[in-house]
Amino acid sequence: MTAMRVALIASARHPISEPFAGGLEAHTWGLAHALVKRGHHVELFAAPGSDPALGARELPVRKVRLSAAARADASMPSARWMEEHHAYLMLMLELARDGERRFDVVHNNSLHHLPVAMASTLRVPVITTLHTPPTPWLESAIQTPDACPVAFTAVSAFTASAWQPLVPAARVVRNGVDTDFWQPGPGGDGLLWSGRLVPEKGPHLAIRAARAAGVPLRLAGPVSDRAYFDAEVAPLLGDGAEYVGHIDRRGLAALLRESAAALVTPSWDEPYGLVVAEALACATPVCGFDRGALAEILTPECGLLAPPGDVQALADLIPRVMRLDRRAARARAEEFCALDRTADAYTALYEEVSG
Missing domain, CATH: 3.40.50.2000 (Glycogen Phosphorylase B;)
Incomplete structure (x- = not known):
């Protein structure tokens, strides 16, 4: 097995740390640990407050300095949306500059559209895991280039089927749990x-x-x-x-x-x-x-x-x-x-x- 240098993109909304905000965060945490255990070098790009044991690099989620005119615009989205957008935009521009010197592969586990929309600007392969049913932002990102350069996986056959009209070749890689940690017990009455x-x-x-x-x-x-x-x-x-x-x-x-x-x-x-x-x-x-x-x-x-x-x-x-x-x-x-x-x-x- 060859040791790989993996850029693992996580959620900018919730930290990858316990107690987990949801299954996506728990999965990303578990996958990062399992990859490191196999000898891979993993750099996790995640929300502030993520588990320091993962060596996470915080996504630069911060307030965007917008003019009063921009904030007053009728199309102005929420401040939280803008902060996430800015974080992923900065990350993808960074990876476009020198990602191929630092990584063998970029694995996008976020739900954001920019890692897909900007994948063609990178000189390193990009994998995106489909964790949800189709969303309009991600569908738009997939259709932006003539041929989307991203390799897609789906967390279930059901999810792969939901995306099939747009992503016909998504490979099913189901999420897993650490069976050494989640140990059997005797049960009870409730x-x-x-x-x-x-x-x-x-x-x-x-x-x-x-x-x-x-x-x-x-x-x-x-x-x-x-x-x-x-x-x-x-x-x-x-x-x-x-x-x-x-x-x-x-x-x-x-x-x-x-x-x-x-x-x-x-x-x-x-x-x-x-x-x-x-x-x-x-x-x-x-x-x-x-x-x-x-x-x-x-x-x-x-x-x-x-x-x-x-x-x-x-x-x-x-x-x-x-x-x-x-x-x-x-x-x-x-x-x-x-x-x-x-x-x-x-x-x-x-x-x-x-x-």
Whole structure:
């Protein structure tokens, strides 16, 4: 294996550090560590406050000095949008100047359009991982050159299919979890829901399903939408439903190991579902809605899926899922969700595009 020099572009919005803001940040952190463990040199370009153990270079997210006339313009976007735009613009201009002397490959794990739109200005291969369904900004960036020079991967076959009309050759490289860290546990009597507390993740539906099944539920994760949490989640807490806060990986793994099952309740088409992989690695079966890529990860031996949004159907499945063999859940994680598989696939792709 040849040691590669990798520029790993991450989110400028959230630091790559624990407790993670979401699955994208957790994935980027895990991938960076796995690549370094394999002997690669990784320079992570990430938001301020990222894990210093990764040797992250902070993306220059700072206020842009705009004139009063520019700020008053009717087309002026939000200040946060401008700061992100400025950060990625500066980074891509820097990589265009001398990126080929410093790196063998640039791997874009951000959701921003500029690393794709400006890839043709670089003299080093660029890989972009598609972590979401199609977005207008990214679709526009892909179509900017006559032939987009970027090599694309997708985090699931479902996501690759969603992008297929515009990116027909996206290679599926599924996100993975460190199965040495996420260790199996004995289970327990209750359920766990984890993730960002936002409408598209549906934690309020998880509470209703658990309550209908008569099983206690704990919820863990960042309150990323305070108005939604206050209006839809907080009023449902109590009576067996407890919000335990935004906790780090160690705390989350402990909760998963002592839970009978994990609930996953997306109200959107989940591009992958890292929380599913984390649960399976802890030998915890999964009960959820059949949205997006969840059906790719789960088998009937380790999880069951209800029709999207059908709370009663989900509640009816919960007792069955709680009786599933925990060994089957762990085996599925080792076979399908291991971070080693993800890192090996990316290493092979780095060598391919840089050769």
